[in-house]
Amino acid sequence: MNDSVVVTPDWLAAHREDEQVRIVDVRDAWEYDGIGHIPGAVSIPFDSYRDESDVDRGTLPGADAFADLCSEAGISPDDTIVAYDDTHGVFAARFVLTALEYGHADVRLLDGDYSAWNREYETTSDAPEVEPTDYEPDPLSREESPLVGYDAVAEALERGALFVDTREQHEFEESRLPGAVRFDWREVVDDETRRLKPPAELEALLESYGITPDREIVLYCNTARRISHTYVVLRALGYEDVAFYEGSLTEWLANDGTVETGPATEDD
Structure with a gap:
């Protein structure tokens, strides 16, 4: 399995403190706060990057809205993003697709989900300190996009x-x-x-x-x-x-x- 697309919990455990690795938890905010999360993860709930108003193709939120989410979460375009949920990765995969569409080159899915991580590694209820960025999206052209x-x-x-x-x-x-x-x-x-x-x-x-x-x-x-x-x-x-x-x-x-x-x- 190509680890530039999907990473194992072992990989994430070894790299989660790397300066350019950003972990994104796409569960509901109450799950992130109340159940716990992977240490260092920021909360970007699924509903925040999905828009039913046709602002972009399908339910994409639009490049500016996605950039605002990344900026608030302290993510830069050069960062390696690893996304996870607690539903076998289906909601996190939607984040991966969205990030790729808006030009984020290195975004990966955690193999498994929060429950899979929790079987082997520690979790926390402490939110990390985040320094906002000025994220600049670079949406794929129609020819480049899948x-x-x-x-x-x-x-x-x-x-x-x-x-x-x-x-x-x-x-x-x-x-x-x-x-x-x-x-x-x-x-x-x-x-x-x-x-x-x-x-x-x-x-x-x-x-x-x-x-x-x-x-x-x-x-x-x-x-x-x-x-x-x-x-x-x-x-x-x-x-x-x-x-x-x-x-x-x-x-x-x-x-x-x-x-x-x-x-x-x-x-x-």
């Missing part, structure tokens, strides 16, 4: 790209993009350790669904939260041709895109 919109998705369907639906079975059967493969994002997580399964196991699992590095892959769910986790995992495994449908099924349906319903057949 995010795609309705028109690009329609073109990818015509090309025969592999569409991966990371939602639950009942959602998939209710409505899905034509020919999509359902891959529950949680399948990559070991329920006992709360961490990702070993790379070889992950690769075999993905291959069993036809999700292989040689395919053009387009990820979607409902509102682009769950696909954030799958996107980060695929990047960590070295997948390169992976598009991220930020509008997901919400946008597709709003534009009257063609869908399939019911159980998938063998031909799907």
Whole structure:
């Protein structure tokens, strides 16, 4: 697993006091304060970097709003960010995606979550002293970004790209993009350790669904939260041709895109 994308608790324990490592806890503020957090972590709750008002593509908060969050948290563009939550990393992965979109070069997901960390390492209820910065975002261009919109998705369907639906079975059967493969994002997580399964196991699992590095892959769910986790995992495994449908099924349906319903057949 590429540690420039996903880091283990051991890695974080060894590097958390490094000058340029910034740990971001994306749980609710009451969890950060009341349950405890990883020493040195700052609180940037999930709702603070998600905006439903269409200020940017999908639920992205906008570059200025993201910069304000980073500035208040004492984060600089050159810092290494490690994000975590307590939900197997799905909310933290959304932070990773958001930071990458706004040009933060080095942002990583903690393999596991707060509970996984807490099994081996100390936690604290003390918030670190933070010196605000003047964070300058550098958003990716449309050409650089993995995010795609309705028109690009329609073109990818015509090309025969592999569409991966990371939602639950009942959602998939209710409505899905034509020919999509359902891959529950949680399948990559070991329920006992709360961490990702070993790379070889992950690769075999993905291959069993036809999700292989040689395919053009387009990820979607409902509102682009769950696909954030799958996107980060695929990047960590070295997948390169992976598009991220930020509008997901919400946008597709709003534009009257063609869908399939019911159980998938063998031909799907």
